[in-house]
Amino acid sequence: MPEHLMCELSVPGRVGFRFPKPDVPLAPLPEGLTREQLPLPEMAEVDVVRYFTRLSQLNHSVDTGFYPLGSCTMKYNPKINEEAARLAGFAHLHPLQQVETTQGALAMMYTLQEWLKEIGGFAGVSLQPAAGAHGELTGVLIIRAYHTSRGDTQRTRILIPDSAHGTNPATSAMSGMEVVELRSDRRGNVDLQALRSHCDDTLAGLMLTNPNTLGLFDENLAEIIRLVHAAGGLVYGDGANMNALLGIVRPGDLGFDVLHYNLHKTFSTPHGGGGPGSGPVGVAAHLVDFLPDPILGILEEGDEEEDLPPFYGFVTPPRTIGRMKAFHGHFGMFVRAFTYIAMHGPQGLRAISDYAVLNANYLLARLRGTYHVPYDRICMHEFVLEGRWADAPDIHALDIAKRLMDFKFHPPTNYFPLIVHEALMIEPTETESKETLDAFADTLIQIAAEARSDPDLLKTAPHNTPYGRLDEVKAAKELVLCCVAEYTR
């Protein structure tokens, strides 16, 4: 049975929380500036808690089951991270306190900044960007500022492979850049000939996801970077897929000029139902001066002999692109990522990528033959299958995705990347056991059989979930986006 909304559960006179009575004399309220109505619910605490608890139970989540959503890195989120971020000494710090009172927080942030430099092979890192797309915007603004500072104002074109995340072209457009799409070759690499044809003095840079969204490490990466640099462009790395590269290779060593990390993917900060993320940006030495304002710095060196720690604070890079948001970034996410990296160490980080790639290749090996693999090579942390068969003409990737829900699996990313028809993009992550992977593979193989024997079972799926397929057209047409009126009746 569908859940009521709070506007239907609300009962006049109910109270869910009480504040103490005022302990100061009352001041007259400002005339003509106060509101008449407050259209909010009236519910008891128990009813609020039950309502949201019941809602939570309608979600699939990493804590409840396998979540192989490609390019999203839905790995297990360690519980200690949640404790860490809620320590009173972190949770109740005001962002504008005197830095003398926040040295512990600053030391942690500084250390994380240094660790991210080391992991990615970069000379500088800004922790400020709030999410991956925000990191992209930061990176592209840095690229533009770099060219402008050299008088290269005509460099306004950004090359983006056709396999890229949608955020890449959207980001470039938002930064006032012209987007040029680059096709992929038959092996899923950037088409070098297409790349060469765009390498001129209007080239600002290339935005490259590597491994790309097919889960493939570009076989010509060194040549791609060489070509872009030779033409005077810079290479932006979309770090959404860094989970394949920890301790495997450092993007900075390969020549990437800028890269954003997704702490909520690679470094296990939870996805939160759609955020908050955190998208720190790493840059090579020639771009350090352009980083957003502020970054973390040591204002006074410490003295180990005297047991005096360094004095940390905020520093404005000399040619900064400016501030990307208020305050210093998603500090709560920094605490979690710091905890996670500290608990892994260099060997542990390498093991994350080792097992993420092992898991993906194992699933690929189990499913090859049942599903068509359009770019069939050893993959990195994810891979893409086609969700269609010639002898099951009515079945689409969507039907397979919906049928998977009947077996308590979250579907893979579907219909992306756009260069694969009926794409199913699968990222198992390193935290899943062989048993889970086997159960998932067995289910996908069973579904492939059902597609032929009982296609209707797929077309009408899901069957075992609290809700069936939704009428998305009705939602967009009628556009019921809130129920405020219910409170003011």
Place this chain on the structure above:
Amino acid sequence: MMYTPHTDADREAMLRTIGVKNIADLFQDVPAAHRFPELALPSAMTEMEILAELQALAWANDTARELICFLGAGAYNHYIPAAVDAILRRGEFYTAYTPYQPEISQGTLQAIFEYQSLIAGLTGMEVCNASHYDGATAVAEAVNMSHHHFRGKRPKVVLSPAVHPQYRDTVRTYTQDSDVVLVGDQGEVDPTANPQALLPLLDDTTSLVVVQYPDFFGRVFDYTDLAKAVHQAGGLLCVAVNPLALGLLKPPGEFGADIVTGEGQPLGIPLSYGGPYLGLFATRQEYVRRMAGRLVGETVDNRGQRAYVLTLTAREQHIRRERATSNICTNQGLMVLAATVYLSLLGKHGLRQVAELCYHKAHYAALRIASLRGYSLWSNEPFFNEFALRCPRPIDEVNDFLLDQGILGGYALGRDYPDFEKVMLLAVTEMNSKEDIDALVDVLREVSHA
């Protein structure tokens, strides 16, 4: 390893299935010269060890709860009811992602629909998205939206100098390579003036006027006349709000705002040294297709049940790519939930109650401090819970003195407004008792004598 469940036998069996000898064989495409670098990082710690280290780092800070906090300026020390975090800690909420598969994401989707309703009601607007990164980026997205609404034909955006300096900085960063022209906070308008001072800047090239409510100095203006003037000039009005103040104050929808943005942190989100917070964004129905961000709509499923789904996704980057309204993807999902649960618990009465508590306590503080020799209120306009105060000495000195007495003083406005070297912005919330305020008054009195 820590969170990988593989046994040696699992690994060997999996490698056999794949057809390679060892895991390193899977990385042949990675350039050999740079493959498998030694990372110079400290060796792994156990959960017990890292917790001890984190506690030491946390203890090295003096928090807004240990000190008596009168610092605001865009982030506020409010009480968070225990039930808020209890809901946030449900793994079904915090370990899910964007609800692209509605059949198994109704929890997140319905919670977002509730959020849209609560924020629309609170701001007096018709539609609300879920969400932007924070109060600053929400304003930047409002600028972006109005620029596109007028197809770039109205390049001018008027920023009141009384809008949060970091919000204005963020707008500048976002628009540095576009043809948006930002005016109003470059000396054209006196920050001490009232909103009428913005009127001479309006013309037929103006797309948007941005004001704050209460403004950065804490003042509360009725923007009705400003809205009329902006509309007469053919532009849009964006009002950046403190949503907690709207428990008491007239909603911007009533005085004709076209876009309402805001910093949602006061609604049940911890200070957490500046983030993650919550960017509010609400507008009128007619602009819904120009708005960025996630939007949840009501519909039915194939069993006839009322249900919720992400809608108007054709505005978004994963469909529209370079023609999207914004590049935003991951937003502040869990903070949306925090604000939703907070507003649900407090409800109609609680939000009014906390807003009034902040109001009365701030007015008590202002009245007492203004009577001290050497201190005076910087403005006589109505205010909510924050006010600017002229002090007898530079603010950094005052704050050092306060800190010695365990008090976190106000924001030094001289950092952003060079003429305001001795003006401090003080915030008072329900967390400040009368004794706290009296202690502040006593120390300030000593400061003026010292």
